[in-house]
Amino acid sequence: MKNNKELYEYYLKYSKKTPKPLRVKIKVGDLDFKNIKLDRDIERVKRRYLQLTKNELVELLVNAEQYIAEQNQTWIKSQFESFK
Template identity: 90%
Template sequence: MKLIHLYDYYLKYSKITPKPVRVKIRVGDLDFKNIKLDRDIERVKRRYHQLTKSELVELLVNAEQYIAEQNRTWIKTQFESFQ
């Protein structure tokens, strides 16, 4: 019984800070359209270093999908303008 009280006391007065809640990365057309060429690359690298491996994989796959869609759209417009 005393052990439970000590633990409650410990939780109440300890200086343990809770882990920050990870924010899910939202990746879509708008995110890639808003990328600026003159952005701070070091800041981008720091942000990527904070991501988990699975988040990085998801970001990369979505980036490739976006690039593939943009390439298809560009090729389609090139053929249409040629005719």
């Protein structure tokens, strides 16, 4: 491509990559998990997850597990108290 100066200049002019948009940190809390609906579009959810970085997915998974553990603890406690 460098042999053809005009083509190379055209390439340099129009091949500039646009900068990637800055990623927004994912905030996951109780409200995010409470609002998940059973009948949501799973393909859309998969596409959204594919857009996340590996670190963002790990953070999301850890927060999800933490939320589940807290909900299980709350449920076990309420079951225990109801048998008193």
